[in-house]
Structure formats: structure tokens, C-alpha cells
Amino acid sequence: MNLGNLFRLSDAKTRSISPENLTGEPGKGGMATLENGSAKNAARDLGQGWKVNPFIVIKPGETFTMAEITGPGAIQHIWMTPTGNWRFSILRFYWDDEKEPSVEVPVGDFFGAGWGGYSHLNSLAVTINPGSAFNCYWVMPFRKKCKITMTNINVENMTLYYQVDYTLTTVPDDAAYFHAQYRRSNQVKDGICTIIDNIEGKGQYVGTYLAWGVHNNGWWGEGEIKFFIDDDTNFPTINGTGTEDYFCGSYDFDTRKKNAAGVDVVDYTEFSTAYAGLHQVVDGDGHYNVMQRFGMYRWHIMDPIRFEKKLKVTIQDLGWRSGGRYLVQQSDISSVVFWYQSEPHHSFPKLPAKNELEVN
Numbered sequence: 001m002n003l004g005n006l007f008r009l010s011d012a013k014t015r016s017i018s019p020e021n022l023t024g025e026p027g028k029g030g031m032a033t034l035e036n037g038s039a040k041n042a043a044r045d046l047g048q049g050w051k052v053n054p055f056i057v058i059k060p061g062e063t064f065t066m067a068e069i070t071g072p073g074a075i076q077h078i079w080m081t082p083t084g085n086w087r088f089s090i091l092r093f094y095w096d097d098e099k100e101p102s103v104e105v106p107v108g109d110f111f112g113a114g115w116g117g118y119s120h121l122n123s124l125a126v127t128i129n130p131g132s133a134f135n136c137y138w139v140m141p142f143r144k145k146c147k148i149t150m151t152n153i154n155v156e157n158m159t160l161y162y163q164v165d166y167t168l169t170t171v172p173d174d175a176a177y178f179h180a181q182y183r184r185s186n187q188v189k190d191g192i193c194t195i196i197d198n199i200e201g202k203g204q205y206v207g208t209y210l211a212w213g214v215h216n217n218g219w220w221g222e223g224e225i226k227f228f229i230d231d232d233t234n235f236p237t238i239n240g241t242g243t244e245d246y247f248c249g250s251y252d253f254d255t256r257k258k259n260a261a262g263v264d265v266v267d268y269t270e271f272s273t274a275y276a277g278l279h280q281v282v283d284g285d286g287h288y289n290v291m292q293r294f295g296m297y298r299w300h301i302m303d304p305i306r307f308e309k310k311l312k313v314t315i316q317d318l319g320w321r322s323g324g325r326y327l328v329q330q331s332d333i334s335s336v337v338f339w340y341q342s343e344p345h346h347s348f349p350k351l352p353a354k355n356e357l358e359v360n
Contacts, residue, residue: 038053040052058150115282119295179341211280214329
């Protein structure tokens with residue numbers, strides 16, 4: 001959907017799943033009674049139809065099926081506000097009859113909040129709105145079935161308000177399936193962070209999110225991103241010129257301003273645009289939380305990276321040392337890559353365990 005075709009009539013059916021209508025069936029919303037409602041105490045004077053079941057609770061170690069839909073159709077929008085540690089809530093999507101997920105990502109990283117805490121993100125594909133409202137607008141077609149789950153690997157209950165908005169409609173023969181994969185390199189070895197290397201099939205790469213933690217002083221983003229497409233071996237087809245350049249910024253994301261005394265003040269400038277942004281800068285509190293951390297995204301909506309057989313993507317972990325020389329760093333880099341491809345997809349690497357996911 002877009003403004004260019006919004007006026008056209010369609011036979012597509014609009015549906016929505018939330019805790020108030022767990023199946024998305026027509027005329028089945030708001031039917032929870034006080035006996036089984038999550039907000040039964042608040043609604044006790046009003047009863048059925050009055051916000052009786054607006055959220056669900058997922059206990060430690062449990063997996064909750066947020067949506068199970070029979071197609072054909074497409075996910076059009078997802079909103080949610082999960083509580084707890086967002087690295088310890090694992091979001092998974094399964095298309096049609098597949099046994100392994102096509103999306104497997106900690107919920108915070110999926111929506112661009114890998115470091116936790118609110119940081120406004122305003123893009124076409126993803127938004128984070130006050131106070132912790134995650135929104136996703138990636139279109140996700142499916143032909144037979146869609147299944148979305150959330151797993152709580154924390155030791156505490158999590159509360160989840162959510163809504164999955166979708167359409168039931170015909171799916172074109174050339175429609176590919178949406179994928180997203182999480183990885184973490186802590187610490188990066190030998191200066192090369194591989195953010196994806198197991199894409200096999202035909203498709204297009206559409207987005208990168210990085211949660212980058214820096215262990216050293218100085219500017220940290222000299223590294224180049226490289227896309228090895230199809231038959232590329234030692235050298236890639238697409239070779240960037242620097243980390244901030246790839247994320248559509250320049251010169252260390254610095255904006256030089258003069259203070260009241262007329263002295264130049266150099267600092268990172270957060271920005272969030274339709275296709276790219278440095279939307280999160282965590283400077284630390286000078287006490288326990290001292291490491292500099294950054295959240296960046298780049299959506300290839302207008303410039304998807306097409307591949308026919310396979311794709312590998314790396315980024316260099318590169319800063320500066322004395323004498324104007326590059327410094328090979330050992331940063332903490334978590335990544336989520338987003339792409340569409342024909343199925344079947346290659347098996348994902350095993351998701352890191354809870355201790356390896358934790359922000360520390």
C-alpha cells in the first residue's frame with residue numbers, strides 16, 4: 001500500500017489480531033469475559049466489551065503464539081509494547097509449513113532498540129514512539145500460513161500488548177518471503193564483523209540495523225561495509241567507504257557548533273529519517289554505565305540489493321590510532337539484517353544463549 005494506490009478498490013479482506021481478538025475472525029473482538037480477562041479487575045464494574053483482555057502475560061521460559069493465520073495474505077503492520085529486558089524476548093516468524101523460523105530476533109533489536117531504553121526512531125519501515133511503542137511496516141506476504149511467536153527467556157514475567165494488522169488477499173507469483181536474522185560479535189575478532197553469510201536463493205537485501213558498542217577511545221566508524229553477491233570470492237561487488245557513510249551520514253556524525261564563548265563544540269548528532277539514521281547515542285552515566293553505544297539503521301527500500309544465488313555481508317571494525325593510522329578494534333556489534341527471498345532459506349545459526357544476549 002502507498003499513497004499512489006490507496007484510492008483503488010479491492011477485494012482484499014482486512015483483519016487484525018490482538019489479545020482482544022486472538023484469532024482475527026470477523027465479529028469476534030472484545031468478547032472476553034471477566035472470568036478470563038487480563039484486566040478483569042479494572043473492568044469489574046463494566047464487564048464484557050470494556051477492555052477486559054488488552055494484554056497477555058508470558059511466564060519465564062514460555063512461548064506464546066501471538067498470531068496464527070491461514071493465507072494467502074500479508075502482514076501489513078505490527079504494533080507492540082513489551083515489558084522487561086528486550087534482549088530476553090525472542091520474536092519468531094514462520095511462513096507456510098516451515099519448521100524453522102524465517103525471522104528470529106530479540107524483540108528490541110528487531111525494532112531498532114538493541115541497547116534497551118526509549119530512543120525515538122522515525123522511518124518508513126520501523127518506528128519507535130513514546131513511551132515504548134514498537135511499530136513495523138515491512139510487508140510480509142505468505143501463501144498458506146503465518147505463525148508469529150514470542151518466547152520469554154527471562155526469569156520474570158513479561159507483559160505484552162500487541163496488534164498484528166494483516167490482509168487476506170491473493171499473493172503474486174513473484175512475491176518473496178520476509179526474513180530477519182540476529183547476530184552478535186562481542187568482541188569482534190580480527191576487525192571483520194560478519195553480519196550475514198548464509199543467504200542462499202534469489203532475493204533482495206532490504207535493511208541493516210546495528211547496535212554498536214565501542215571499547216576504545218576516539219572515532220570508531222572508519223570500517224567499510226562489503227556485499228559479496230553471488231559468485232564474489234575475495235572481493236565484493238559493493239564496497240562502502242565508511243560506517244557513517246553507509247548509514248547516510250558523514251564526518252563521524254559530528255555537527256560542529258559554537259558555544260556561548262565562541263568555542264567549537266563537537267558532538268554526535270542523532271538523526272532519524274525515512275531510510276537511515278543514527279537514532280540512539282548512549283554516552284554512559286560516568287559511573288557503571290560507561291561504554292559508548294550507538295544504534296543505527298539503513299533501509300534499502302529505494303535501492304534493494306539484488307542477488308540471484310547467495311549473499312554475504314561484512315563490516316570492518318575500524319577506528320584510529322596514533323600517527324594517523326587505522327586501529328583494528330574489538331567492538332561489541334549486534335546486527336539484524338532484513339531481506340526477502342524465495343523459500344526454502346538456509347538454516348540460521350543458533351541464537352546466542354541468554355548470557356551472550358545480555359547487554360553488559
